[in-house]
Amino acid sequence: MEHKVCVTGASGFLASWLMKRLLLSGYHVIGTIRHLGKKHKVEHLWKLEGPTERLELVQADLMEQNSFDKAIMGCKAVFHIASPVPNHISNGPKAEILEPAVQGTLNVLRSCRKNPALVRVVLAASSSAVRKFQWHGRMGYVHMDDVALSHILLYENKASHGRYLCSSAIMDNDDLVAMLANRYPGFPFPKGRVSLRFTVVHTSALLKL
Numbered sequence: 001m002e003h004k005v006c007v008t009g010a011s012g013f014l015a016s017w018l019m020k021r022l023l024l025s026g027y028h029v030i031g032t033i034r035h036l037g038k039k040h041k042v043e044h045l046w047k048l049e050g051p052t053e054r055l056e057l058v059q060a061d062l063m064e065q066n067s068f069d070k071a072i073m074g075c076k077a078v079f080h081i082a083s084p085v086p087n088h089i090s091n092g093p094k095a096e097i098l099e100p101a102v103q104g105t106l107n108v109l110r111s112c113r114k115n116p117a118l119v120r121v122v123l124a125a126s127s128s129a130v131r132k133f134q135w136h137g138r139m140g141y142v143h144m145d146d147v148a149l150s151h152i153l154l155y156e157n158k159a160s161h162g163r164y165l166c167s168s169a170i171m172d173n174d175d176l177v178a179m180l181a182n183r184y185p186g187f188p189f190p191k192g193r194v195s196l197r198f199t200v201v202h203t204s205a206l207l208k209l
């Protein structure tokens with residue numbers, strides 16, 4: 001099973017889990033990264049289990065046409081994960097999230113069209129794109145390893161097509177904190193009604209915790 005597959009946005013949280021699973025499954029993985037010079041963003045990838053001779057990193061930017069040609073050429077699958085997930089938004093979500101996500105996906109798909117060997121494109125979206133999941137502060141939670149494995153399952157299963165949702169529990173902040181407090185009684189969780197502030201942390205920083 002040593003054929004080549006491409007994962008876009010290799011420095012990211014989901015892509016890192018996916019690349020770990022792909023390497024363990026025997027694939028040759030080509031990951032795309034926006035800035036080759038920012039080595040700290042990808043140093044965790046070189047420490048993944050699985051032989052690193054099956055890992056390659058190639059520069060590609062969502063906003064540059066033809067940028068993904070080199071990474072995608074010769075691959076049988078493309079897992080398109082790269083998408084802007086900004087820490088804070090100063091110019092509005094349309095300019096900072098929507099437009100680069102849509103234009104970037106079109107750029108990736110145009111590169112896919114140039115590769116006659118390509119069998120399948122698996123495209124990651126998010127439950128945050130589905131309003132129902134966020135009504136009244138409720139959100140869907142799922143382990144990232146399950147999301148990564150789902151992507152591989154969708155590629156390997158010839159019958160898969162269309163859209164799939166990967167979700168485990170849907171809960172509000174209070175349920176989430178109660179569940180965590182029950183599981184980790186030694187941690188100082190807040191009591192009473194909970195207002196959570198989410199902080200964006202990069203994968204390479206998470207691995208140092």
Ligand SMILES: NC(=O)c1ccc[n+]([C@@H]2O[C@H](COP(=O)([O-])OP(=O)(O)OC[C@H]3O[C@@H](n4cnc5c(N)ncnc54)[C@H](OP(=O)(O)O)[C@@H]3O)[C@@H](O)[C@H]2O)c1
Binds near residue numbers: 010015033124125127
């Ligand atoms: N985290 C979750 O729980 C989860 C679950 C399911 C689906 N998803 C979806 O999966 C996708 C990735 O999420 P994530 O949590 O892994 O986010 P993340 O850690 O912020 O990763 C985003 C990746 O996209 C890359 N990227 C952003 N803008 C780019 C550009 N212009 N050109 C090339 N690469 C660019 C980033 O590169 P840089 O490092 O250079 O910024 C990074 O590698 C999102 O669509 C998200 O909604 C996330």
